[in-house]
Amino acid sequence: MQKIVFVYGKASQSIIEEVKQNSLSSSLKHLDYETFMHTKMEYDKVLVAGDIDEIKAIFSRAIVEGFEVALIPDASQVTLQDSFSLSKNLSENLKVALNSEAKPMDILYANEQVVLHTALAGDAPPLSYRISKYRNKSIKERLILLYQAYLKVKLMKHTKVKLQTNKSQTVETVATGVVVIEHYNKTCASKLINTTVSTNDSKLDALIISPNSIVEYLQLMAKAIFGRNKKSTIPNSIGYIKSKQLTLESKVPLPLMVDGKEAGTTPVEFMVKPKALKISLPDAFWKNAPQKINNKETVKTDKLVHSNENMNYLQKRLPFFTHAGEEQYRTLFATLRDEGRASSNFVMLMLL
CATH class of the missing domain: 3.40.50 (Rossmann fold)
Structure with missing residues:
Protein backbone atom coordinates (compact mmCIF):
# COMPACT_ATOMS: atom_id res chain seq x y z
CA MET A 1 0.00 0.00 0.00
CA SER A 100 -2.86 5.86 -13.02
CA GLU A 101 0.48 4.12 -12.93
CA ALA A 102 3.41 6.52 -12.56
CA LYS A 103 5.69 6.35 -15.59
CA PRO A 104 9.20 7.77 -16.06
CA MET A 105 9.21 11.05 -18.02
CA ASP A 106 12.00 12.96 -19.77
CA ILE A 107 12.84 16.30 -18.18
CA LEU A 108 14.08 19.36 -20.08
CA TYR A 109 16.58 21.69 -18.41
CA ALA A 110 17.65 25.23 -19.28
CA ASN A 111 20.92 26.10 -17.54
CA GLU A 112 20.18 23.30 -15.04
CA GLN A 113 16.69 24.68 -14.29
CA VAL A 114 13.71 22.37 -14.78
CA VAL A 115 11.44 23.34 -17.68
CA LEU A 116 7.84 22.18 -17.25
CA HIS A 117 6.48 23.28 -20.61
CA THR A 118 8.34 26.05 -22.52
CA ALA A 119 11.70 27.80 -22.60
CA LEU A 120 12.00 30.99 -24.66
CA ALA A 121 15.15 32.95 -25.51
CA GLY A 122 14.45 36.34 -27.08
CA ASP A 123 11.11 37.08 -28.73
CA ALA A 124 9.32 34.40 -30.72
CA PRO A 125 5.64 35.21 -31.19
CA PRO A 126 3.51 33.32 -31.96
CA LEU A 127 5.45 30.13 -31.24
CA SER A 128 5.22 30.42 -27.46
CA TYR A 129 1.48 31.17 -27.50
CA ARG A 130 -1.09 28.56 -26.51
CA ILE A 131 -3.37 27.30 -29.27
CA SER A 132 -6.36 27.85 -26.95
CA LYS A 133 -5.51 31.58 -26.90
CA TYR A 134 -7.23 31.87 -30.31
CA ARG A 135 -9.58 28.88 -30.30
CA ASN A 136 -12.77 30.68 -29.23
CA LYS A 137 -12.06 34.11 -30.70
CA SER A 138 -14.37 35.68 -33.28
CA ILE A 139 -13.06 36.79 -36.68
CA LYS A 140 -13.14 40.42 -35.52
CA GLU A 141 -11.14 39.59 -32.38
CA ARG A 142 -8.60 37.68 -34.44
CA LEU A 143 -8.19 40.60 -36.84
CA ILE A 144 -7.52 42.87 -33.86
CA LEU A 145 -4.88 40.39 -32.63
CA LEU A 146 -3.27 40.40 -36.08
CA TYR A 147 -3.17 44.22 -36.07
CA GLN A 148 -1.59 44.18 -32.61
CA ALA A 149 1.01 41.78 -33.99
CA TYR A 150 1.77 44.27 -36.78
CA LEU A 151 2.36 47.01 -34.19
CA LYS A 152 4.67 44.72 -32.22
CA VAL A 153 6.80 43.72 -35.22
CA LYS A 154 8.44 47.16 -35.24
CA LEU A 155 9.94 46.39 -31.84
CA MET A 156 11.38 43.02 -32.85
CA LYS A 157 15.12 42.82 -33.41
CA HIS A 158 17.22 40.19 -35.14
CA THR A 159 20.48 39.26 -33.50
CA LYS A 160 23.23 36.87 -34.58
CA VAL A 161 22.97 33.49 -32.88
CA LYS A 162 25.07 30.34 -32.79
CA LEU A 163 23.52 26.98 -31.98
CA GLN A 164 25.44 23.76 -31.37
CA THR A 165 23.81 20.34 -31.00
CA ASN A 166 24.82 17.34 -28.93
CA LYS A 167 26.66 15.91 -31.95
CA SER A 168 28.49 19.21 -32.56
CA GLN A 169 26.43 20.30 -35.56
CA THR A 170 26.70 24.10 -35.65
CA VAL A 171 24.25 26.64 -37.06
CA GLU A 172 24.98 30.37 -37.36
CA THR A 173 22.15 32.66 -38.38
CA VAL A 174 20.11 35.63 -37.14
CA ALA A 175 16.91 35.27 -35.16
CA THR A 176 14.48 37.19 -33.00
CA GLY A 177 14.12 34.25 -30.65
CA VAL A 178 14.25 30.51 -30.01
CA VAL A 179 11.52 28.34 -28.45
CA VAL A 180 12.51 25.02 -26.85
CA ILE A 181 10.05 22.31 -25.75
CA GLU A 182 10.29 18.62 -24.82
CA HIS A 183 6.79 17.32 -25.54
CA TYR A 184 3.59 18.36 -27.29
CA ASN A 185 2.26 21.16 -25.05
CA LYS A 186 -0.52 22.70 -27.16
CA THR A 187 1.47 25.78 -28.12
CA CYS A 188 1.81 27.09 -31.67
CA ALA A 189 5.37 25.74 -31.63
CA SER A 190 4.27 22.19 -30.87
CA LYS A 191 1.50 22.44 -33.45
CA LEU A 192 4.05 23.17 -36.20
CA ILE A 193 6.01 20.01 -35.33
CA ASN A 194 3.14 17.80 -34.20
CA THR A 195 4.33 14.95 -36.41
CA THR A 196 7.84 14.88 -34.92
CA VAL A 197 7.57 16.10 -31.31
CA SER A 198 6.98 13.25 -28.88
CA THR A 199 7.09 12.39 -25.21
CA ASN A 200 10.06 10.42 -23.89
CA ASP A 201 12.17 10.41 -27.07
CA SER A 202 15.24 11.65 -25.12
CA LYS A 203 15.38 14.82 -27.23
CA LEU A 204 14.33 18.46 -27.13
CA ASP A 205 12.70 20.35 -29.98
CA ALA A 206 13.92 23.86 -30.80
CA LEU A 207 12.33 26.31 -33.23
CA ILE A 208 14.29 29.35 -34.40
CA ILE A 209 12.16 32.26 -35.57
CA SER A 210 13.77 34.48 -38.19
CA PRO A 211 11.32 36.29 -40.49
CA ASN A 212 12.97 37.97 -43.48
CA SER A 213 10.31 40.69 -43.67
CA ILE A 214 7.28 42.18 -41.97
CA VAL A 215 5.10 40.35 -44.50
CA GLU A 216 6.67 36.99 -43.52
CA TYR A 217 6.08 37.73 -39.85
CA LEU A 218 2.42 38.64 -40.45
CA GLN A 219 1.96 35.45 -42.48
CA LEU A 220 3.34 33.50 -39.53
CA MET A 221 0.99 35.28 -37.12
CA ALA A 222 -2.00 34.80 -39.43
CA LYS A 223 -1.28 31.06 -39.57
CA ALA A 224 -1.27 30.91 -35.77
CA ILE A 225 -4.37 33.08 -35.30
CA PHE A 226 -6.59 31.76 -38.10
CA GLY A 227 -5.19 28.26 -38.75
CA ARG A 228 -7.50 25.43 -37.74
CA ASN A 229 -5.86 22.47 -39.44
CA LYS A 230 -4.38 19.78 -37.20
CA LYS A 231 -1.46 19.01 -39.48
CA SER A 232 0.94 21.82 -40.16
CA THR A 233 4.22 22.52 -41.90
CA ILE A 234 7.19 24.57 -40.79
CA PRO A 235 7.25 27.98 -42.57
CA ASN A 236 10.39 29.22 -44.34
CA SER A 237 10.95 31.77 -41.58
CA ILE A 238 11.48 29.06 -38.95
CA GLY A 239 14.36 26.67 -38.40
CA TYR A 240 14.02 23.37 -36.55
CA ILE A 241 16.50 21.38 -34.45
CA LYS A 242 15.91 18.11 -32.60
CA SER A 243 18.73 16.98 -30.33
CA LYS A 244 19.48 15.68 -26.84
CA GLN A 245 21.38 18.87 -26.04
CA LEU A 246 21.59 22.36 -27.51
CA THR A 247 23.83 25.32 -26.70
CA LEU A 248 22.62 28.79 -27.68
CA GLU A 249 24.90 31.82 -27.85
CA SER A 250 24.02 35.26 -29.16
CA LYS A 251 25.87 38.41 -30.20
CA VAL A 252 23.51 40.48 -28.02
CA PRO A 253 22.30 38.81 -24.77
CA LEU A 254 18.73 37.57 -25.21
CA PRO A 255 16.36 37.39 -22.22
CA LEU A 256 15.58 33.82 -21.17
CA MET A 257 12.07 32.93 -20.01
CA VAL A 258 11.38 29.53 -18.47
CA ASP A 259 7.72 28.60 -18.01
CA GLY A 260 6.78 32.27 -18.31
CA LYS A 261 9.29 33.53 -15.72
CA GLU A 262 12.56 35.42 -16.17
CA ALA A 263 15.57 33.11 -15.90
CA GLY A 264 18.59 35.20 -16.95
CA THR A 265 19.99 35.74 -20.44
CA THR A 266 21.92 33.86 -23.10
CA PRO A 267 24.20 31.95 -23.37
CA VAL A 268 22.07 29.02 -22.34
CA GLU A 269 22.48 25.25 -22.43
CA PHE A 270 19.39 23.13 -22.97
CA MET A 271 19.51 19.43 -22.24
CA VAL A 272 17.18 16.48 -21.69
CA LYS A 273 17.57 13.96 -18.89
CA PRO A 274 15.79 10.81 -20.12
CA LYS A 275 13.10 9.32 -17.86
CA ALA A 276 14.22 11.34 -14.85
CA LEU A 277 10.84 11.79 -13.12
CA LYS A 278 8.17 9.21 -12.25
CA ILE A 279 4.77 10.88 -12.73
CA SER A 280 1.10 9.88 -13.06
CA LEU A 281 -0.57 11.50 -16.08
CA PRO A 282 -3.55 10.73 -18.37
CA ASP A 283 -3.13 8.22 -21.20
CA ALA A 284 -3.54 11.09 -23.69
CA PHE A 285 -0.19 12.52 -22.57
CA TRP A 286 1.69 9.29 -23.26
CA LYS A 287 0.14 8.51 -26.65
CA ASN A 288 3.04 10.11 -28.59
CA ALA A 289 5.74 8.18 -26.72
CA PRO A 290 7.89 6.32 -29.28
CA GLN A 291 8.21 2.54 -29.16
CA LYS A 292 11.91 2.79 -29.99
CA ILE A 293 14.39 5.61 -29.35
CA ASN A 294 16.07 7.04 -32.46
CA ASN A 295 19.49 8.56 -31.79
CA LYS A 296 19.46 10.57 -35.03
CA GLU A 297 19.56 14.37 -34.76
CA THR A 298 17.48 16.65 -36.97
CA VAL A 299 18.73 20.04 -38.18
CA LYS A 300 16.50 21.89 -40.69
CA THR A 301 17.85 25.43 -41.02
CA ASP A 302 18.68 25.63 -44.73
CA LYS A 303 15.89 28.19 -45.37
CA LEU A 304 17.19 30.59 -42.75
CA VAL A 305 19.62 33.44 -43.52
CA HIS A 306 23.29 32.39 -43.38
CA SER A 307 25.24 34.85 -45.56
CA ASN A 308 27.01 37.70 -43.76
CA GLU A 309 25.41 40.25 -46.09
CA ASN A 310 21.83 39.20 -45.29
CA MET A 311 22.54 38.67 -41.59
CA ASN A 312 23.99 42.19 -41.32
CA TYR A 313 21.02 43.63 -43.22
CA LEU A 314 18.40 42.01 -40.98
CA GLN A 315 20.20 43.12 -37.82
CA LYS A 316 19.77 46.75 -38.96
CA ARG A 317 16.07 46.64 -39.78
CA LEU A 318 13.26 44.32 -40.82
CA PRO A 319 12.11 45.26 -44.36
CA PHE A 320 8.46 45.24 -45.35
CA PHE A 321 9.19 42.76 -48.17
CA THR A 322 11.95 40.17 -48.32
CA HIS A 323 15.30 41.70 -49.24
CA ALA A 324 17.34 39.94 -51.94
CA GLY A 325 21.08 39.86 -51.32
CA GLU A 326 23.83 40.34 -53.89
CA GLU A 327 24.39 36.59 -54.19
CA GLN A 328 20.71 36.02 -54.94
CA TYR A 329 20.81 38.67 -57.70
CA ARG A 330 23.91 37.05 -59.20
CA THR A 331 22.14 33.68 -59.25
CA LEU A 332 19.05 35.24 -60.84
CA PHE A 333 21.00 37.06 -63.58
CA ALA A 334 23.09 33.94 -64.30
CA THR A 335 19.89 31.93 -64.71
CA LEU A 336 18.33 34.56 -66.98
CA ARG A 337 21.52 34.71 -69.09
CA ASP A 338 21.60 30.93 -69.50
CA GLU A 339 17.91 30.79 -70.34
CA GLY A 340 18.33 33.61 -72.88
CA ARG A 341 21.00 31.81 -74.91
CA ALA A 342 19.87 30.14 -78.07
CA SER A 343 20.66 26.43 -77.96
CA SER A 344 21.83 24.47 -81.02
CA ASN A 345 18.57 22.53 -81.05
CA PHE A 346 16.58 25.80 -81.10
CA VAL A 347 18.66 27.12 -84.04
CA MET A 348 18.16 23.89 -86.03
CA LEU A 349 14.42 24.02 -85.44
CA MET A 350 14.31 27.65 -86.66
CA LEU A 351 16.20 26.75 -89.85
CA LEU A 352 13.83 23.92 -90.56
Whole structure:
Protein backbone atom coordinates (compact mmCIF):
# COMPACT_ATOMS: atom_id res chain seq x y z
CA MET A 1 0.00 0.00 0.00
CA GLN A 2 1.50 3.34 -1.11
CA LYS A 3 1.95 6.13 1.39
CA ILE A 4 0.56 9.22 -0.36
CA VAL A 5 0.64 12.87 0.69
CA PHE A 6 -1.09 15.92 -0.81
CA VAL A 7 1.20 18.98 -0.82
CA TYR A 8 -0.24 22.43 -1.47
CA GLY A 9 1.43 25.81 -1.90
CA LYS A 10 0.27 29.31 -1.06
CA ALA A 11 -1.31 29.75 -4.49
CA SER A 12 -3.45 26.64 -3.95
CA GLN A 13 -4.97 27.57 -0.60
CA SER A 14 -8.29 28.07 -2.40
CA ILE A 15 -8.64 24.40 -3.38
CA ILE A 16 -7.33 22.69 -0.25
CA GLU A 17 -10.75 22.63 1.45
CA GLU A 18 -12.28 21.11 -1.68
CA VAL A 19 -9.48 18.52 -1.71
CA LYS A 20 -10.09 17.62 1.93
CA GLN A 21 -13.83 17.20 1.30
CA ASN A 22 -13.41 15.17 -1.89
CA SER A 23 -14.02 11.47 -1.26
CA LEU A 24 -10.97 10.56 -3.35
CA SER A 25 -8.51 12.62 -1.30
CA SER A 26 -10.14 13.21 2.09
CA SER A 27 -8.21 10.35 3.72
CA LEU A 28 -4.81 11.54 2.46
CA LYS A 29 -2.25 13.32 4.57
CA HIS A 30 -2.21 17.06 3.72
CA LEU A 31 0.91 19.20 4.12
CA ASP A 32 1.68 22.77 3.14
CA TYR A 33 4.65 23.30 0.84
CA GLU A 34 7.05 24.76 3.44
CA THR A 35 6.41 21.95 5.93
CA PHE A 36 6.91 19.28 3.26
CA MET A 37 10.17 20.75 1.99
CA HIS A 38 11.60 20.70 5.52
CA THR A 39 10.34 17.21 6.34
CA LYS A 40 12.30 14.01 5.88
CA MET A 41 10.75 12.06 3.00
CA GLU A 42 8.57 9.19 4.20
CA TYR A 43 6.05 8.96 1.36
CA ASP A 44 5.94 6.93 -1.85
CA LYS A 45 3.93 9.45 -3.83
CA VAL A 46 3.30 13.19 -3.67
CA LEU A 47 0.29 14.95 -5.18
CA VAL A 48 1.34 18.53 -5.93
CA ALA A 49 -0.77 21.71 -6.10
CA GLY A 50 1.00 25.05 -6.18
CA ASP A 51 2.61 27.70 -8.33
CA ILE A 52 5.24 26.95 -10.98
CA ASP A 53 8.20 27.42 -8.64
CA GLU A 54 6.73 25.20 -5.93
CA ILE A 55 5.88 22.46 -8.42
CA LYS A 56 9.36 22.52 -9.93
CA ALA A 57 11.01 22.44 -6.49
CA ILE A 58 9.06 19.30 -5.56
CA PHE A 59 9.75 17.74 -8.98
CA SER A 60 13.48 18.43 -8.51
CA ARG A 61 13.39 16.74 -5.12
CA ALA A 62 11.52 13.78 -6.61
CA ILE A 63 14.18 13.39 -9.31
CA VAL A 64 16.89 13.18 -6.64
CA GLU A 65 15.02 11.07 -4.07
CA GLY A 66 13.06 8.86 -6.47
CA PHE A 67 9.49 9.22 -5.17
CA GLU A 68 6.48 9.42 -7.51
CA VAL A 69 4.53 12.61 -8.20
CA ALA A 70 1.20 13.70 -9.66
CA LEU A 71 0.12 17.18 -10.68
CA ILE A 72 -3.12 18.81 -9.49
CA PRO A 73 -3.47 22.21 -11.24
CA ASP A 74 -6.15 24.63 -10.13
CA ALA A 75 -8.73 26.01 -12.56
CA SER A 76 -6.60 29.04 -13.47
CA GLN A 77 -3.50 27.04 -14.47
CA VAL A 78 -4.62 26.47 -18.06
CA THR A 79 -1.06 26.20 -19.40
CA LEU A 80 -0.29 23.29 -17.07
CA GLN A 81 -3.58 21.62 -17.96
CA ASP A 82 -2.81 21.91 -21.67
CA SER A 83 0.83 20.86 -21.33
CA PHE A 84 0.10 17.65 -19.42
CA SER A 85 -3.33 16.74 -20.87
CA LEU A 86 -4.99 17.34 -17.50
CA SER A 87 -8.58 18.40 -16.81
CA LYS A 88 -10.08 21.55 -15.35
CA ASN A 89 -12.05 19.26 -13.05
CA LEU A 90 -10.43 18.49 -9.69
CA SER A 91 -12.01 15.04 -9.30
CA GLU A 92 -10.82 13.95 -12.75
CA ASN A 93 -7.26 14.99 -11.94
CA LEU A 94 -7.43 13.21 -8.57
CA LYS A 95 -8.58 10.01 -10.30
CA VAL A 96 -5.57 10.17 -12.62
CA ALA A 97 -3.20 10.98 -9.74
CA LEU A 98 -4.41 8.11 -7.56
CA ASN A 99 -5.30 5.43 -10.12
CA SER A 100 -2.86 5.86 -13.02
CA GLU A 101 0.48 4.12 -12.93
CA ALA A 102 3.41 6.52 -12.56
CA LYS A 103 5.69 6.35 -15.59
CA PRO A 104 9.20 7.77 -16.06
CA MET A 105 9.21 11.05 -18.02
CA ASP A 106 12.00 12.96 -19.77
CA ILE A 107 12.84 16.30 -18.18
CA LEU A 108 14.08 19.36 -20.08
CA TYR A 109 16.58 21.69 -18.41
CA ALA A 110 17.65 25.23 -19.28
CA ASN A 111 20.92 26.10 -17.54
CA GLU A 112 20.18 23.30 -15.04
CA GLN A 113 16.69 24.68 -14.29
CA VAL A 114 13.71 22.37 -14.78
CA VAL A 115 11.44 23.34 -17.68
CA LEU A 116 7.84 22.18 -17.25
CA HIS A 117 6.48 23.28 -20.61
CA THR A 118 8.34 26.05 -22.52
CA ALA A 119 11.70 27.80 -22.60
CA LEU A 120 12.00 30.99 -24.66
CA ALA A 121 15.15 32.95 -25.51
CA GLY A 122 14.45 36.34 -27.08
CA ASP A 123 11.11 37.08 -28.73
CA ALA A 124 9.32 34.40 -30.72
CA PRO A 125 5.64 35.21 -31.19
CA PRO A 126 3.51 33.32 -31.96
CA LEU A 127 5.45 30.13 -31.24
CA SER A 128 5.22 30.42 -27.46
CA TYR A 129 1.48 31.17 -27.50
CA ARG A 130 -1.09 28.56 -26.51
CA ILE A 131 -3.37 27.30 -29.27
CA SER A 132 -6.36 27.85 -26.95
CA LYS A 133 -5.51 31.58 -26.90
CA TYR A 134 -7.23 31.87 -30.31
CA ARG A 135 -9.58 28.88 -30.30
CA ASN A 136 -12.77 30.68 -29.23
CA LYS A 137 -12.06 34.11 -30.70
CA SER A 138 -14.37 35.68 -33.28
CA ILE A 139 -13.06 36.79 -36.68
CA LYS A 140 -13.14 40.42 -35.52
CA GLU A 141 -11.14 39.59 -32.38
CA ARG A 142 -8.60 37.68 -34.44
CA LEU A 143 -8.19 40.60 -36.84
CA ILE A 144 -7.52 42.87 -33.86
CA LEU A 145 -4.88 40.39 -32.63
CA LEU A 146 -3.27 40.40 -36.08
CA TYR A 147 -3.17 44.22 -36.07
CA GLN A 148 -1.59 44.18 -32.61
CA ALA A 149 1.01 41.78 -33.99
CA TYR A 150 1.77 44.27 -36.78
CA LEU A 151 2.36 47.01 -34.19
CA LYS A 152 4.67 44.72 -32.22
CA VAL A 153 6.80 43.72 -35.22
CA LYS A 154 8.44 47.16 -35.24
CA LEU A 155 9.94 46.39 -31.84
CA MET A 156 11.38 43.02 -32.85
CA LYS A 157 15.12 42.82 -33.41
CA HIS A 158 17.22 40.19 -35.14
CA THR A 159 20.48 39.26 -33.50
CA LYS A 160 23.23 36.87 -34.58
CA VAL A 161 22.97 33.49 -32.88
CA LYS A 162 25.07 30.34 -32.79
CA LEU A 163 23.52 26.98 -31.98
CA GLN A 164 25.44 23.76 -31.37
CA THR A 165 23.81 20.34 -31.00
CA ASN A 166 24.82 17.34 -28.93
CA LYS A 167 26.66 15.91 -31.95
CA SER A 168 28.49 19.21 -32.56
CA GLN A 169 26.43 20.30 -35.56
CA THR A 170 26.70 24.10 -35.65
CA VAL A 171 24.25 26.64 -37.06
CA GLU A 172 24.98 30.37 -37.36
CA THR A 173 22.15 32.66 -38.38
CA VAL A 174 20.11 35.63 -37.14
CA ALA A 175 16.91 35.27 -35.16
CA THR A 176 14.48 37.19 -33.00
CA GLY A 177 14.12 34.25 -30.65
CA VAL A 178 14.25 30.51 -30.01
CA VAL A 179 11.52 28.34 -28.45
CA VAL A 180 12.51 25.02 -26.85
CA ILE A 181 10.05 22.31 -25.75
CA GLU A 182 10.29 18.62 -24.82
CA HIS A 183 6.79 17.32 -25.54
CA TYR A 184 3.59 18.36 -27.29
CA ASN A 185 2.26 21.16 -25.05
CA LYS A 186 -0.52 22.70 -27.16
CA THR A 187 1.47 25.78 -28.12
CA CYS A 188 1.81 27.09 -31.67
CA ALA A 189 5.37 25.74 -31.63
CA SER A 190 4.27 22.19 -30.87
CA LYS A 191 1.50 22.44 -33.45
CA LEU A 192 4.05 23.17 -36.20
CA ILE A 193 6.01 20.01 -35.33
CA ASN A 194 3.14 17.80 -34.20
CA THR A 195 4.33 14.95 -36.41
CA THR A 196 7.84 14.88 -34.92
CA VAL A 197 7.57 16.10 -31.31
CA SER A 198 6.98 13.25 -28.88
CA THR A 199 7.09 12.39 -25.21
CA ASN A 200 10.06 10.42 -23.89
CA ASP A 201 12.17 10.41 -27.07
CA SER A 202 15.24 11.65 -25.12
CA LYS A 203 15.38 14.82 -27.23
CA LEU A 204 14.33 18.46 -27.13
CA ASP A 205 12.70 20.35 -29.98
CA ALA A 206 13.92 23.86 -30.80
CA LEU A 207 12.33 26.31 -33.23
CA ILE A 208 14.29 29.35 -34.40
CA ILE A 209 12.16 32.26 -35.57
CA SER A 210 13.77 34.48 -38.19
CA PRO A 211 11.32 36.29 -40.49
CA ASN A 212 12.97 37.97 -43.48
CA SER A 213 10.31 40.69 -43.67
CA ILE A 214 7.28 42.18 -41.97
CA VAL A 215 5.10 40.35 -44.50
CA GLU A 216 6.67 36.99 -43.52
CA TYR A 217 6.08 37.73 -39.85
CA LEU A 218 2.42 38.64 -40.45
CA GLN A 219 1.96 35.45 -42.48
CA LEU A 220 3.34 33.50 -39.53
CA MET A 221 0.99 35.28 -37.12
CA ALA A 222 -2.00 34.80 -39.43
CA LYS A 223 -1.28 31.06 -39.57
CA ALA A 224 -1.27 30.91 -35.77
CA ILE A 225 -4.37 33.08 -35.30
CA PHE A 226 -6.59 31.76 -38.10
CA GLY A 227 -5.19 28.26 -38.75
CA ARG A 228 -7.50 25.43 -37.74
CA ASN A 229 -5.86 22.47 -39.44
CA LYS A 230 -4.38 19.78 -37.20
CA LYS A 231 -1.46 19.01 -39.48
CA SER A 232 0.94 21.82 -40.16
CA THR A 233 4.22 22.52 -41.90
CA ILE A 234 7.19 24.57 -40.79
CA PRO A 235 7.25 27.98 -42.57
CA ASN A 236 10.39 29.22 -44.34
CA SER A 237 10.95 31.77 -41.58
CA ILE A 238 11.48 29.06 -38.95
CA GLY A 239 14.36 26.67 -38.40
CA TYR A 240 14.02 23.37 -36.55
CA ILE A 241 16.50 21.38 -34.45
CA LYS A 242 15.91 18.11 -32.60
CA SER A 243 18.73 16.98 -30.33
CA LYS A 244 19.48 15.68 -26.84
CA GLN A 245 21.38 18.87 -26.04
CA LEU A 246 21.59 22.36 -27.51
CA THR A 247 23.83 25.32 -26.70
CA LEU A 248 22.62 28.79 -27.68
CA GLU A 249 24.90 31.82 -27.85
CA SER A 250 24.02 35.26 -29.16
CA LYS A 251 25.87 38.41 -30.20
CA VAL A 252 23.51 40.48 -28.02
CA PRO A 253 22.30 38.81 -24.77
CA LEU A 254 18.73 37.57 -25.21
CA PRO A 255 16.36 37.39 -22.22
CA LEU A 256 15.58 33.82 -21.17
CA MET A 257 12.07 32.93 -20.01
CA VAL A 258 11.38 29.53 -18.47
CA ASP A 259 7.72 28.60 -18.01
CA GLY A 260 6.78 32.27 -18.31
CA LYS A 261 9.29 33.53 -15.72
CA GLU A 262 12.56 35.42 -16.17
CA ALA A 263 15.57 33.11 -15.90
CA GLY A 264 18.59 35.20 -16.95
CA THR A 265 19.99 35.74 -20.44
CA THR A 266 21.92 33.86 -23.10
CA PRO A 267 24.20 31.95 -23.37
CA VAL A 268 22.07 29.02 -22.34
CA GLU A 269 22.48 25.25 -22.43
CA PHE A 270 19.39 23.13 -22.97
CA MET A 271 19.51 19.43 -22.24
CA VAL A 272 17.18 16.48 -21.69
CA LYS A 273 17.57 13.96 -18.89
CA PRO A 274 15.79 10.81 -20.12
CA LYS A 275 13.10 9.32 -17.86
CA ALA A 276 14.22 11.34 -14.85
CA LEU A 277 10.84 11.79 -13.12
CA LYS A 278 8.17 9.21 -12.25
CA ILE A 279 4.77 10.88 -12.73
CA SER A 280 1.10 9.88 -13.06
CA LEU A 281 -0.57 11.50 -16.08
CA PRO A 282 -3.55 10.73 -18.37
CA ASP A 283 -3.13 8.22 -21.20
CA ALA A 284 -3.54 11.09 -23.69
CA PHE A 285 -0.19 12.52 -22.57
CA TRP A 286 1.69 9.29 -23.26
CA LYS A 287 0.14 8.51 -26.65
CA ASN A 288 3.04 10.11 -28.59
CA ALA A 289 5.74 8.18 -26.72
CA PRO A 290 7.89 6.32 -29.28
CA GLN A 291 8.21 2.54 -29.16
CA LYS A 292 11.91 2.79 -29.99
CA ILE A 293 14.39 5.61 -29.35
CA ASN A 294 16.07 7.04 -32.46
CA ASN A 295 19.49 8.56 -31.79
CA LYS A 296 19.46 10.57 -35.03
CA GLU A 297 19.56 14.37 -34.76
CA THR A 298 17.48 16.65 -36.97
CA VAL A 299 18.73 20.04 -38.18
CA LYS A 300 16.50 21.89 -40.69
CA THR A 301 17.85 25.43 -41.02
CA ASP A 302 18.68 25.63 -44.73
CA LYS A 303 15.89 28.19 -45.37
CA LEU A 304 17.19 30.59 -42.75
CA VAL A 305 19.62 33.44 -43.52
CA HIS A 306 23.29 32.39 -43.38
CA SER A 307 25.24 34.85 -45.56
CA ASN A 308 27.01 37.70 -43.76
CA GLU A 309 25.41 40.25 -46.09
CA ASN A 310 21.83 39.20 -45.29
CA MET A 311 22.54 38.67 -41.59
CA ASN A 312 23.99 42.19 -41.32
CA TYR A 313 21.02 43.63 -43.22
CA LEU A 314 18.40 42.01 -40.98
CA GLN A 315 20.20 43.12 -37.82
CA LYS A 316 19.77 46.75 -38.96
CA ARG A 317 16.07 46.64 -39.78
CA LEU A 318 13.26 44.32 -40.82
CA PRO A 319 12.11 45.26 -44.36
CA PHE A 320 8.46 45.24 -45.35
CA PHE A 321 9.19 42.76 -48.17
CA THR A 322 11.95 40.17 -48.32
CA HIS A 323 15.30 41.70 -49.24
CA ALA A 324 17.34 39.94 -51.94
CA GLY A 325 21.08 39.86 -51.32
CA GLU A 326 23.83 40.34 -53.89
CA GLU A 327 24.39 36.59 -54.19
CA GLN A 328 20.71 36.02 -54.94
CA TYR A 329 20.81 38.67 -57.70
CA ARG A 330 23.91 37.05 -59.20
CA THR A 331 22.14 33.68 -59.25
CA LEU A 332 19.05 35.24 -60.84
CA PHE A 333 21.00 37.06 -63.58
CA ALA A 334 23.09 33.94 -64.30
CA THR A 335 19.89 31.93 -64.71
CA LEU A 336 18.33 34.56 -66.98
CA ARG A 337 21.52 34.71 -69.09
CA ASP A 338 21.60 30.93 -69.50
CA GLU A 339 17.91 30.79 -70.34
CA GLY A 340 18.33 33.61 -72.88
CA ARG A 341 21.00 31.81 -74.91
CA ALA A 342 19.87 30.14 -78.07
CA SER A 343 20.66 26.43 -77.96
CA SER A 344 21.83 24.47 -81.02
CA ASN A 345 18.57 22.53 -81.05
CA PHE A 346 16.58 25.80 -81.10
CA VAL A 347 18.66 27.12 -84.04
CA MET A 348 18.16 23.89 -86.03
CA LEU A 349 14.42 24.02 -85.44
CA MET A 350 14.31 27.65 -86.66
CA LEU A 351 16.20 26.75 -89.85
CA LEU A 352 13.83 23.92 -90.56
